[in-house]
Amino acid sequence: MSEIGTTADPAFATDALIARNIEAYLDRHQHKSLLRFITCGSVDDGKSTLIGRLLYDSKMIFDDQLAALEADSRRIGTQGREIDFALLVDGLTAEREQGITIDVAYRFFATETRKFIVADTPGHEQYTRNMITGASTADLAVILVDARKGVLTQTRRHAFLTQLIGIRRIVLAVNKMDLVGYDQSVFERIVADYREFAASIGIDAFTPVPISAFKGDNIASRSSNMPWYGGPLLIEHLETVEIDGDADRAKPFRMPVQWVNRPNLDFRGFSGLVAAGEIRTGDPIRVVPSGRTSTISRIVTLDGDLDRAAAGQSVTLCLADAIDCARGDVIAAADAPPEAADQFEATIVWLDDEPLVPGRAYLLKLATQTVSARIQTPKYVINVNTMEHLAAKTLELNEIGVAAFSTERPVVFEPYDQNRALGGFILIDKITNATVAAGMLHFALRRAQNIHLQPLTVDRETHARLKNQKPAVLWFTGLSGAGKSTIANLVEQELVRMNRHTFLLDGDNVRHGLNKDLGFTEADRIENIRRIGEVARLMADAGLIVITAFISPFRAERQMVRELIPAGEFIEVFIDTPLAEAEARDVKGLYRKARAGELKNFTGIDSPYEAPEAPEIRIDTCRTSPEEAARLIVSKLIP
Structure with a gap:
């Protein structure tokens, strides 16, 4: 009887050999390096076609996908082309109809030596935001140029953005060489134009490659149509270019804390992605910005504890000491903190x-x-x-x-x-x-x-205790003519009769002094409210009940002031008066001037007013007199 796994059992030996080969392939594939890169450039320079060609040449298209691609190419019509490789990437209906890329498309492929994730980014200027998204994690950029058009405005824009975003490895792929007769002088002219621009923005090195994404020239096989080119094939360069991983590991250790991991009372760790450097158990660390120090007691992962972790790994770090550390803090090398x-x-x-x-x-x-x-x-x-x-x-x-x-x-x-x-x-x-x-x-x-904050011995609690009251900021908001100043003045009078310490900040009065340098543009209005918010905060710190009467038309700025004031001390009072009613009152004649074009950026006429969505107090001035409103507000403040 033959022994299992010997040549006496050829069928089993063949199966075992296949299994070992598959296992070896998967192990080799798992440990391949990964290159993230983007394709970018002006619209219709062939970015999607190039990625489709890379997928095709790397055998990453299944038979049914290829059949569907051929059918789609015939249905859409590609001017006699057998296969439109761009359809592999342009997945949106709008992209296929217009023949352009709108969204960022990510695709995976692999060769014998490396794995790749490529982002196909839009060429249109209006989708620059999408291009930035694709470039944010890339190690390399392939900037395509249509050989017929040369270096265009969007080519320069994308080159500048890749440099700005920190991509230092750039391939200049001069595409559609088949449409210019594979002319060497065309290629050299485009390379010279790009080199001149690249030097002006600090790009001192790039790799130029003449290609035809449609025909496959110089993508994965050398083109017989361009014997004058002796540089690397595109795929060769992508397989051999150095990746930043080693450089990141050589930097001082950094790990932003994403999550405090506390599943039970016996475990407390800090989880995150290592952004730079390496760490080992026993290494000293410093938590920034607090500056507290400790040492690493454990490096924990789902697959078990590690002796060391490096840039690019997601880990949970346990510290030897129970020091304060929270999401947003950075665990760093003790001797080289950020x-x-x-x-x-x-x-x-x-x-x-x-x-x-x-x-x-x-x-x-x-x-x-x-x-x-x-x-x-x-x-x-x-x-x-x-x-x-x-x-x-x-x-x-x-x-x-x-x-x-x-x-x-x-x-x-x-x-x-x-x-x-x-x-x-x-x-x-x-x-x-x-x-x-x-x-x-x-x-x-x-x-x-x-500049550092100076600690004060007499704090805001002491000020409030001396005045025997709780500080507050009553923030009156509403249209011009709504009655803010009238009601605010009555509220202050009532509080003074109750022996409360107050101060009223009125919009017109403040613009005669503190904010007399500001106009009424949107930016000036925002700065006006920012300054008032800071003054109101200081006055509240002094223990006062601060009353403000400002249009303050934008929710974002009212929210900004709210965030300056301790919780529970900011009280938004919406003096709710319809525009028609406020304009009918027109006590100061401002609406008349605004309607006549004599007063620009007037709230309610040619500048918006964003009404509060959830004010603490709402006063309907069409149903409530100023005196009634004042009493209601005071009763809410001091029950």
Whole structure:
């Protein structure tokens, strides 16, 4: 009787050999390096076709997919082409109808030596936000140029964005060489044009490759039509180019804490993705921004404990000491921690249809940190064709500018060119929750490092106790003519009769002093409210009941002031008067001037008023007299 697994049992031996081969292939495939790259450039330069060709040449298309692709190509019509490879990637109906890419499409493929994730990004300027999304995690960019058209505006824009986003490995793929007769002089002219522009934005090296994505020239096999080209094939370059992983592991250790893992009383760990460096059990660490130190006691994963972890791994770190550490903190090498600051300069790519409003509070997300941030008027915007710095008061859709900004509290950071994870951020509109911008930090402003809060012995609780009252900010908002100042004045009189310590900040009065330098543009209105909010906070810290009477037309700014004041002390009072009624009163004649065009940016006429959605107190002035309103407000404040 033959022994199992010997040549005496040829059928089993064949099966065992196949199994071993499959196991060896899977093991080899699992340990291949991964390259993330994007294809970008101007519209119709052949990005989707190139990716389709890469999938086809790497045998990543199943037979049924290929049959469907051939059928789709015949149905849509490709001017005599047998297969339209772009259809493999352009999945949206609108993309197929227009022959363009709109969304970012991610595709996976592999060769014998490496795995790849490629993002096909849109070429149209209006989809720049999608291109930024695709580029944010890429190691390499393939910038395509149509050989018939040469370097275009969007080619320059995408080249600049890839450099800005931190991609240092660039392939210039001069596509559609078959449509220019494989002319070497065309290729060399385009390379020279691109090299001149690249040098102006700090790109000192790139790899030019002449290709035809449709025909397959110089993609996976060398083209007999271009014997004059001796450089690497596109796929050869993608297989051999160095990846940033090793460089990231050589940096000081950084791990933003994403989650405090506390499943029971016997375990407490801090989970996150290692952004840079390596860590081993026993290594000393520092938690930033608190500065507390400890050592690593365990490195935990789903597959068991590790002795070490490196950049790119998701782990849970356990510390030897029970120190304070929370989401948003950064666990770092004890002897080389990152900085923390609250004022910065950054490059910002604006992604929203609505322009940047300087001074408005946006949410800033950087790594696992989320804070409120206010962007100042841009220092300049960048002309992507000439690299000229142009004066600007705001940022419009797809514009790129440099601006300073401040955050409500210090954030842990590193310059973007040193660490993408701790240097890249997004801005989110607080009202709509839309992502409005992507940014790259340059450095902390020097004044942020030299200005520190001075601790005071006499605190706000002491001030309040001396006045025998609870501080509060009564924030009156409503249209001009609604009755804010009248009711606010009556409220203060009533509180004074009750021996309460108050101060009334009225919109017109403040504009004669503190805010006399501000006009009535949207940006000026926002700055007006920001200053008043800061003054109101200081007065509340002094133990006062602060009464403010301002139109304050925007919800975002009222929310910004609310966040400045301790919970429960900000009371929004909506003096609800219909526009027609406020205009009929027109005590100061402002509506008449606005209707006549003599008064610009007047709330309710040519500037919007965003009514409160959930005010603490609402006064309907069509049904309630000013005296009744004042008594109602005081009764709510002091039961």
